[in-house]
Amino acid sequence: xxxxxxxxxxxxxxxxxxxxxxDARFLLRDPDRPGRTPPELVGLIVGPRxxxxxxxxxxxxxxxxxxxxxxxxxxxxxxxxxxVDDIDQVGETVELRPGFTxxxxxxxxxxxxxx
Amino acid sequence: xxKLLGVTLGILTAIGGFVDIGDLVTNAVVGSRFGLSLAWxxxxxxxxxxxxxxxxxxxxAISGRATFEIIRERLGPRAALANLIGSMAMTLLTLxxxxxxxxxxxxxxxxxxxxxxxxxxxxxxxxxxxRVKFSMLENVAGLMGLLLIAFVVALFQLGxxxxxxxxxxxxxxxxxNENGLTYAFYAVALFGAAMTPYEVFFFSSxxxxxxxxxxxxxxxxxxxxxxxxxxxxLSIAIAGCAAVVLLPxxxxxxxxxxxxxxxxxxxxxxxxxxxxxxxxxxTGGAAIETALSCGYAxxxxxxxxxxxxxxxxxxxxFHAVLLGVVVVSCLVMxxxxxxxxxxxxxxxxxxxxxxxxxxxILVVANDPQYLGEHTNGPVLNFFALIYxxxxxxxxxxxxxxxxxxxMGA
Amino acid sequence: MPDDLPQHPAQDGRLLDANLHLLDRQLLDRDGRPVLxxxxxxxxxxxxxxxxxxxxxxxxxxxxxxxxxxxxxxxRETMAWDAVTEINAAISTDADRDDIPGLWIERWWRDHVxxxxxxxxxxPG
Numbered sequence: 001x002x003x004x005x006x007x008x009x010x011x012x013x014x015x016x017x018x019x020x021x022x023d024a025r026f027l028l029r030d031p032d033r034p035g036r037t038p039p040e041l042v043g044l045i046v047g048p049r050x051x052x053x054x055x056x057x058x059x060x061x062x063x064x065x066x067x068x069x070x071x072x073x074x075x076x077x078x079x080x081x082x083x084v085d086d087i088d089q090v091g092e093t094v095e096l097r098p099g100f101t102x103x104x105x106x107x108x109x110x111x112x113x114x115x
Numbered sequence: 116x117x118k119l120l121g122v123t124l125g126i127l128t129a130i131g132g133f134v135d136i137g138d139l140v141t142n143a144v145v146g147s148r149f150g151l152s153l154a155w156x157x158x159x160x161x162x163x164x165x166x167x168x169x170x171x172x173x174x175x176a177i178s179g180r181a182t183f184e185i186i187r188e189r190l191g192p193r194a195a196l197a198n199l200i201g202s203m204a205m206t207l208l209t210l211x212x213x214x215x216x217x218x219x220x221x222x223x224x225x226x227x228x229x230x231x232x233x234x235x236x237x238x239x240x241x242x243x244x245x246r247v248k249f250s251m252l253e254n255v256a257g258l259m260g261l262l263l264i265a266f267v268v269a270l271f272q273l274g275x276x277x278x279x280x281x282x283x284x285x286x287x288x289x290x291x292n293e294n295g296l297t298y299a300f301y302a303v304a305l306f307g308a309a310m311t312p313y314e315v316f317f318f319s320s321x322x323x324x325x326x327x328x329x330x331x332x333x334x335x336x337x338x339x340x341x342x343x344x345x346x347x348x349l350s351i352a353i354a355g356c357a358a359v360v361l362l363p364x365x366x367x368x369x370x371x372x373x374x375x376x377x378x379x380x381x382x383x384x385x386x387x388x389x390x391x392x393x394x395x396x397x398t399g400g401a402a403i404e405t406a407l408s409c410g411y412a413x414x415x416x417x418x419x420x421x422x423x424x425x426x427x428x429x430x431x432x433f434h435a436v437l438l439g440v441v442v443v444s445c446l447v448m449x450x451x452x453x454x455x456x457x458x459x460x461x462x463x464x465x466x467x468x469x470x471x472x473x474x475x476i477l478v479v480a481n482d483p484q485y486l487g488e489h490t491n492g493p494v495l496n497f498f499a500l501i502y503x504x505x506x507x508x509x510x511x512x513x514x515x516x517x518x519x520x521x522m523g524a
Numbered sequence: 525m526p527d528d529l530p531q532h533p534a535q536d537g538r539l540l541d542a543n544l545h546l547l548d549r550q551l552l553d554r555d556g557r558p559v560l561x562x563x564x565x566x567x568x569x570x571x572x573x574x575x576x577x578x579x580x581x582x583x584x585x586x587x588x589x590x591x592x593x594x595x596x597x598x599x600r601e602t603m604a605w606d607a608v609t610e611i612n613a614a615i616s617t618d619a620d621r622d623d624i625p626g627l628w629i630e631r632w633w634r635d636h637v638x639x640x641x642x643x644x645x646x647x648p649g
Contacts, residue, residue, distance in 0.1 A: 002581065003542055003565040023543040024565075026577060028611075031538035035606040035618070038576035041567065042534045045541065064481040065496040081532055084575065104529035107539055178613045180550065187561060188548045195548075246643055418550050418561030418582075419630065427644040429557070431633035434644075485613050 006090060008050045011082075013096040021094055022047035025081055044087065044094065045105055047079040079105045120250070121334050123257035124321045125168075125342025130260040131404035132164065132314040133157075133346030134353070134397045135209065136216025136371075137458025141308060142350045143374040144523075145301055146357030147367060148293055150283035154351050156302045160309025161347035163502045165339040167310070167473055170480040170491070170499070171319035172335040176327040178485040182319045182476065183415030185485075189475035198312075199416050201468035206313045206405050206412070208461035211444040213402035214240065215454025219371045220395045224388070230451050237445035240402050244437050249324040249423045256400030261345075262393030266352040269381035269390075275359040283358065300516040300523045303509050307465045309347070310506065312472040313408035320411040324424050329489065356381075369455075406444075410436045459522055465513075469506045477503060540611065542577075550614040551582060551603060553621045559603075560626060562615060566602065579604045580615070582626045601626025 003024055011018045026039035086100035132138075145153050171182045180188075187195040217236045218229035243252065288298070318338075327334060356377035357368060368374060375394070379387045407423070414421035414433040421433040448454070477499050480491045491499070540546065542565050551559045564581035582601040603617060603626065610616040621627065638644045 001567045001575070003547075003567065004563075004581075007543060023541045025532075026540045026542060027534045027537045028540055029537040033609075034611055035608045038570075038578060038605050039540055041575040041577075042532065042539070064491065064493075065477065065500055067500060068478065077527075080527075080529055083532070102529050103532040104527055106527065106531070107541070108535075180613050184550050184561075184614075188550075191548060192561075192563070245641070246648070248648055416561075418558055420558045423648055426647055427638050427641075428634050431630055431638040434638050435633050 001090075006044070006094070009090075009092070009094050011044075011046045011094045011096060013100060014098050018096060019046040019048050019078075020050045021045070022050065022076070022079065041084050043081050043083045043103070045079060045081050047076045049075070081105050120254055121325065121331075122338050122341050123253040124318065124325060125338025126261070126345065127253050127257035127342075127400050127404065128168065128314050128318045128321065128338075129342035129346030130257065130263075130397050131317065131401035132311055133309060133343075133350050134260070134263055135401035135405075135458075136212050136219070136394075136398045136454055137209065137461070138308050138350060139216075139353060139374050139394065139397070140368060140371065140455045141301075141304060141458075142353040143357040143361070143368040145305065146354030147361035147373075149298065149301065150358040150362055151280050151351070151355060152283045152286050152288060153298070153301055153305060154284050154354065155287055156305040157309060157347045157350045157354075159505070160306050161343045162498075163306075163505070164310045164314055165343045166495070166499055166502060167476055168315055168318040168343070169335050169339045170495075171315050171476050172322045172327070172338070173332060173489060174476065174479055174485055175319040175322050176331055176335065177329045177487065177489055179323075180485065181323060181411065181415045181421070182316055182472075183412045184418070185479045186472065186475045187416055189478055190471065194471060195416060198468050198471035199412060201464045202312045202316070202412055202472065203409060205311065205461045205464035205468060206408050207440055207444065208457050208464070209311075209313070210402060210405040210409065210440060211447050211452075212454040212457040212461070213398045213405060214444050215448045215452070215457065216371075216398035217395060217402065218448070219454065220391055220398060223372060223375070224391050224395075230449065233445060233448045236402075237441055237448075240399075240406065241438060241441045243403060244406055244423075244441070245427065245434070249321070252400075252403055253321070253325075256396055256403060259396030260393060260400050262389055263349050263397055265378055265382065265386055265390040265393060266349060266356055269378040269386060270352050270355045270359065272381035273356065273359050273377065275355070280355060280358065296516065297520050297523055299512070300520040303513050303516055304459075304523065306505075306509055307469065307513060309350075310469060311465055312468045313405055313412075315472060315476070316408040316411050317404045320407070320415075320422070324422055326424070332489070406437055406440055409440045410434070470503070470510050473503055473506055545611060546580070546615065551580065552614050552616045553624070554618045555621070556616065557621065559617075559619070559621070559624060560601065577605050580608075 006024065007021055009021045011021055021044050023045040025042045025045055027042050028034055028039045030036045080102035081104065082096060082100055083103065086097045088095040088097050174185065175181055186198055214233060214236055215229065218232035221232045222229045322335065353374065360377035360380055361368065366373065375387055375390050378390045410433045411421055413436050419432045420430040422430060427434045479485050481496065483490055546562055546565055549562050551562050553559050560582040562580050563583045565577055566579045566581055567575050568578045570576055579602045582603055603619060607617040607619045608615060609618050
């Protein structure tokens with residue numbers, strides 16, 4: 001499956017619109033040797049609208065300039081992570097299981113990212 | 116010594132940005148019609164380009180990532196492509212104009228019709244891009260372009276009424292026979308000319324060509340503090356000379372000979388020859404800068420290897436782009452089109468590219484993943500945000516003003 | 525900007541958001557030289573049924589994103605995930621440039637145009 005096909009797809013649950021796929025979160029178990037084990041899909045990140053998510057202000061610890069941060073973070077307020085097991089199927093739309101859990105999109109500060 | 120000459124990157128960038136053929140003529144036109152009442156725009160532009168060139172140079176020096184890579188990464192391929200098309204259109208038009216400008220200067224020096232020079236100039240340009248070391252380009256073109264200081268010397272030699280000039284500087288308003296819209300159009304054109312995207316592409320990619328790293332940040336600051344204000348000073352001096360000699364006589368500027376005429380009045384034939392050699396170096400330098408910027412932007416957008424510091428065989432598509440843009444420019448200019456008219460159109464495309472270029476640079480300059488501990492401080496962010504707003508206003512106003520004033524007629 | 529939602533339990537490792545950290549980033553070869561931009565990410569199921577990233581799709585990804593899935597897999601330039609060595613502002617790999625099939629266009633330009641012009645294979649200056 002190609003990720004690009006899933007991005008920007010509408011996300012629904014029980015016939016209701018929930019949002020739009022703006023990203024996919026993976027877990028890299030061996031951060032020092034990334035090539036060793038392929039990153040596992042943790043879930044999809046669902047946002048209220050497409051676009052502007054590329055800056056990641058709502059997730060990462062890039063907080064400046066404050067004005068831009070505030071504006072873009074507000075646009076994607078209400079974004080959440082949905083676990084892969086809560087996803088019923090991926091097609092023209094992404095269908096979520098009823099009663100799915102909304103997880104935080106916050107990334108840990110500098111989680112292993114070196115400058 | 117290497118570090119001392121390291122300021123030539125900033126000087127060459129500024130020369131290609133502030134006193135290329137289009138700006139030379141525009142500054143003289145502005146001086147002959149508005150005196151120095153638009154000089155504040157040049158100062159504003161110097162501030163803006165210094166800020167953003169420094170930020171993009173900083174990002175490239177520390178993260179190793181080039182400006183258009185960052186634009187693609189932050190904006191996504193579609194918006195980045197829109198920027199690329201706008202930037203390329205503008206830069207390519209400027210390259211065409213510079214080749215024409217070199218030919219025009221050679222005409223003034225030798226009396227031979229410009230179209231004869233187009234092919235040889237293009238050939239020499241390509242050979243320089245192919246074989247001459249980046250550092251030599253910077254040093255020779257940058258230092259020879261400094262001969263344009265003849266305009267500053269000429270201004271003093273003309274013994275102008277400094278009180279009158281000072282009054283125009285402060286007035287910030289159109290003179291009696293020009294209307295507000297035309298004033299606004301030239302303000303937008305001057306600002307857009309001072310902050311062209313290709314200056315940023317060239318400065319940051321040049322930083323990589325010169326192998327700057329995190330210990331060279333001071334060098335970036337020196338470069339922008341020296342180069343761009345110098346470019347601004349030359350712009351204002353050109354306008355000043357036109358204001359002193361041409362404005363009172365009601366002489367309009369429509370050709371290169373009128374641009375340099377005041378220097379002749381002040382310093383005689385020797386002055387004209389010196390300034391023409393300076394113009395030759397400046398337009399030649401601008402041709403090199405714009406051609407390289409086309410290569411840098413396209414290669415960085417695609418993710419190809421780029422740069423003059425590697426063998427051409429190691430960056431084949433980058434060199435293919437250089438060859439391509441020189442050939443296309445040469446063919447267009449062989450038609451005998453007026454180079455100055457060409458640059459007037461390029462302002463329109465710059466308007467689209469400006470905000471899409473500066474916005475990602477500002478965002479990345481605050482990203483610790485790229486800059487570690489060297490991210491922007493609050494003061495830098497404050498001014499950068501103000502300039503972003505100005506750039507947006509200019510981008511929106513450029514095309515309507517151009518239409519309403521019929522290109523400032 | 526912190527939200528009020530609970531933190532997901534998957535914490536033992538480094539979290540990567542594909543769009544934010546991988547897509548549109550520069551891919552580098554083993555010598556640190558630019559290869560191509562990363563256009564997309566390909567996933568597959570492991571034997572255990574988990575979805576994992578198997579390879580990176582190279583190229584600006586424009587065609588894929590404009591025209592969707594219609595382009596056949598075999599014409600896409602890819603880089604297997606196991607070549608990845610570092611994930612920073614750019615993605616480093618241990619790939620040898622001559623072994624990257626996706627660079628056939630670059631090699632064409634080198635062999636048929638740039639390499640043929642005198643001086644093309646020499647060091648600059």
